[in-house]
């Protein structure tokens with residue numbers, strides 16, 4: 001049976017319906033089952049990529065091999081010896097694949113893309129354990145960005161990659177990162193950190209790390225996420241950073257540790273900057289710069305990934321890279337084509353709550369749903385408002401502790417929460433399987449924020465829906481969104497009159513991006529009820545004060561009597 005049939009036999013692309021979280025490591029029972037399946041698969045992979053039969057096959061797991069033999073009755077000896085043909089073997093194959101995937105590649109000496117993970121075996125001697133881990137995790141076919149960027153990275157070229165949300169960028173950088181570190185394993189122990197991935201938020205770093213763990217399972221590679229605990233151990237010399245081969249971190253946490261010289265980045269050969277436009281934004285650019293200057297190895301290969309890379313960020317990227325290759329999947333300013341986008345004019349702030357309730361009545365409100373608002377205050381207000389609608393709703397924002405945020409994300413991923421209300425803290429990268437609908441309760445302030453927010457749905461090839469509410473205050477902010485919708489082919493998602501709204505000058509765009517639009521509060525509690533609540537709170541405060549004063553007077557009197 002050839003490797004490709006093993007790959008396709010590995011699993012279907014569809015996730016099992018009962019799988020609710022993507023990266024939750026399996027339970028012990030699942031482990032045993034998958035261990036056996038892995039052995040079988042691994043032995044099949046081993047046999048198939050031992051093209052010249054130079055290796056003795058391990059006869060210990062005879063059961064696994066027997067299992068393989070019993071299912072290989074149709075194999076003929078010729079098949080077992082043939083070297084699998086490359087899916088993409090020449091420029092013509094590459095041109096056709098890029099056309100089909102709507103991929104634009106620019107740069108010097110561009111490598112051919114791969115047409116399947118199998119191509120990595122023939123061209124780059126893909127590590128067989130990595131391959132069987134991919135099959136085991138049901139990654140059978142590479143996505144467009146993976147086809148293009150994996151060979152570029154494996155040929156040690158700097159890379160600027162822009163591909164839609166949910167299109168598999170994480171694996172696109174993790175597979176070559178792990179393969180390169182496998183291949184260049186140094187002889188000496190505690191050689192030092194050779195692979196580094198930085199991402200803007202902890203949630204995203206955790207998710208990347210979980211996917212990394214899946215890829216390196218069963219291999220002697222030390223990988224870690226720079227959590228608060230690990231950062232403390234490193235600062236107190238309880239743990240030495242040099243024992244790790246690959247580290248995933250946010251820039252802020254990493255740079256603190258680097259400055260205290262508890263982490264040495266001088267041996268980093270592979271640096272990945274995920275959500276790159278965010279990390280080159282004014283909030284992060286200094287830390288990112290510091291990290292780059294500490295990665296002083298002459299062999300350093302840099303790659304950056306995002307669904308949006310504005311031209312200013314791209315110029316910055318070009319300045320820090322060496323002959324980079326630029327890969328754009330789809331249209332740079334578009335959102336993922338799997339998302340049906342819609343603009344809804346709600347007239348006023350009150351109209352937004354009515355619009356939500358109308359969606360519930362009309363059966364458009366199909367969980368799991370994520371609702372984005374522009375501030376923590378407004379997210380909390382909407383949470384309290386919808387709490388009484390028995391919607392299994394919860395809220396996540398930067399004022400909640402990392403533990404609380406982690407719990408809410410976990411509960412949302414396993415279906416305990418149906419509606420997640422949030423701010424932009426999880427607008428990027430976090431991968432929720434099967435989110436049906438994203439609602440922008442408040443219009444995002446940039447086209448990039450819009451693309452990333454709605455990109456929480458329509459992931460991994462699935463379809464999704466995004467609805468953006470807007471009022472007359474939003475006539476400036478809605479313009480960039482209409483542009484994204486047009487670039488994404490969603491003309492039916494907005495009406496002609498919306499398009500004729502105010503043309504945005506460069507200053508207007510800057511103003512919209514800088515200022516948060518002042519909005520009326522979110523509540524349908526009638527004024528009279530609010531006043532009654534306020535009076536009640538004041539009465540409670542007053543009685544507390546009286547009690548306190550009474551207590552103080554009594555204490556003072558007792559002291560005077562004592563002293564007489």
Ligand SMILES: Nc1ncnc2c1ncn2[C@@H]1O[C@H](COP(=O)(O)OP(=O)(O)OP(=O)(O)O)[C@@H](O)[C@H]1O
Nearest residue numbers: 139141142143165166167168169170307429431460
């Ligand atoms: N080759 C593949 N085959 C099947 N599913 C895949 C493949 N690669 C990635 N996926 C799945 O697609 C989903 C989205 O992947 P990922 O989170 O890497 O997207 P992304 O491009 O990084 O999105 P974003 O821009 O929002 O960060 C994940 O659930 C992932 O498991």
